[in-house]
Amino acid sequence: MESFLPPQVLLLGPGPSPVPEPVLAAMARPTLGHLDPRFVAMMDEIKELLRATFGTANALTLPISAPGSAGMEAAFVNLVEPGDTVIVGRNGVFGERMRENVVRIGATAVVVDAPWGEPIDPQQVEEALRGHPGAKAVAFVHAETSTGACSDAATICRLAREHGALAIVDAVTSLAGLPVEADAWGADAIYSGSQKCLSAPPGLAPISFSARAVEVLSARRTPVQSWFLDMSLVTRYWSQGQGGGRSYHHTAPVNLLYALHEALLLVHEEGLDAAWRRHAEAHRHLCDGLERLGLELAVDARWRLPQLNVVRIPDGVDDADLRRRLLLEHGIEIGAGLGALAGRVWRIGLMGHGARIENVERLLGALAELLDRRLV
């Protein structure tokens, strides 16, 4: 066996997204101890940068030392207890995963379904809240990575609050790709992944809990079922204790955190507004080009995500073969359909560093060649 030398691939799938050179370079810097005061100071900067990214002043804002799926699990296992009822919006794979999380806690999930490719209907969420007074939380995915649909986070969070329920928001694909305003929405737990519009390598899950969520956490009747994800323990490492020090919980993924720090600096150097605009522009360019290729987007323009574009596979085209040739002959990765959409759609991600006109051009050219179509 030999050292692994990965080829350079343009990552236009559902994540990971292209990681810029300065972020890769940051990750390769010398490993420090996870309690080194210089490292701890950088952790504080990460928390501050994450707050600015989530649009929140929440004290309890930090990256979980594991991928986005663990961020989702952290939100649920900390806020939901056995016997609780949670209203779960399900309009794709990740809404179903939320339901799975609720059930594995021993809580009851009340599912509000929407067709794949459409947003969660706030009116149905309100009906579910009315039908289940005392529901502990409403959970939904802001930007469904499996379908490319954007739900109305502000409205759903408001409804949750009006009915005394917590709002749990999956912002894995949305964060830094389109406006995320945790505090303005009134989100109580909101999480993301490092490898989407933040353009850091996969492996970290930024998460933020509101003051209201922290109260709920403190008032739990049962211990959090996961020791690793128990925020009351995690936070003793990520913030100063009463004695002024930090307590060891687990060994933080030091080098990945260097990368996240650098990626967040790049996001804020550009500015969130500018990043959102760049995503929107690359998206428009892609939509135009796909139309010129005679390809069809599967999601209505009213709730279409800029960073995750779901395209119908034309009749007679071999899904796997085309993606393989795109990857191996053209060095471009796009994503397959998930679940019910497998074999029927492609998922084209324009995330973070990848959301650039030149990448769109390169993809359109390659698709034209592989599909033997012209950009008319």
Add this chain to the structure above:
Amino acid sequence: MESFLPPQVLLLGPGPSPVPEPVLAAMARPTLGHLDPRFVAMMDEIKELLRATFGTANALTLPISAPGSAGMEAAFVNLVEPGDTVIVGRNGVFGERMRENVVRIGATAVVVDAPWGEPIDPQQVEEALRGHPGAKAVAFVHAETSTGACSDAATICRLAREHGALAIVDAVTSLAGLPVEADAWGADAIYSGSQKCLSAPPGLAPISFSARAVEVLSARRTPVQSWFLDMSLVTRYWSQGQGGGRSYHHTAPVNLLYALHEALLLVHEEGLDAAWRRHAEAHRHLCDGLERLGLELAVDARWRLPQLNVVRIPDGVDDADLRRRLLLEHGIEIGAGLGALAGRVWRIGLMGHGARIENVERLLGALAELLDRRLV
């Protein structure tokens, strides 16, 4: 805020250990998609390298996408169900953490205590097994990072098997630093961390399950409480499905896995025997030097770990101040005592790439200066 430029520190604490340059360089290579066929081929190599490292032929051997603590949790949540009884050896912080894991599952922990700094007594484990027929598992820490004591893994695993219980072994600090023989011992779940004697950056937890453990997993009455750590799902991504493909579970930490691959290559390039010898030699050199400085090791030589050396802090020496000066003036990190040993001992790690005579010399010189003692 600016890019974070960590200083070069010689990591001689309880982990992370020094990460060699080729491993850092591997991590900075371009990110691939987690389903890219080239990446998937590398994943297969990692599994093979991990099997060789654990001394096992177990099919279900892979790195969990999170730190060692999550590896521990994966072992427990997959094999233990509510109502089960688990015998837990506790001779330090990590044995107590095992007990926490058992309790959070809703299972009963029967604790076999040993004084900190001493190994678990196999005879007491046997008594506990006799006293609790039908116990689901025996769990213990091979190399207690908090105390520096090594337990007799072969004997405890054998006793578990003789009584029809599974053996769960924490090899976080032992793996690649001293002989670990999962199959010869009969370990049913054994896990480690990337950042100890493997000298990869922190963030991954290699784990291996025996065929017997896989049977237990398949026969569960209840779902695994953690979606993220459910091995029946994780394994669909890490091995070929019936259709020949891999199923998406979570986004793997691609770049960290490059680093683990490279670190494992280095381990096997040197050879496990040679690595164990190197750890033993560096340890002997350290023990000699500490004695010449008039410092005392806290653990009896019979069960002293080579890679984690617990040293009594001499009277009148300010623990925190000395460690701070060692770090900031000499660029060397050593670890503080944990739990009951806080303020009373230092923990000197000679792990992986760090286990070298020249590092020991440098530490001894710095300690002599800071303690104003001579190496006599």
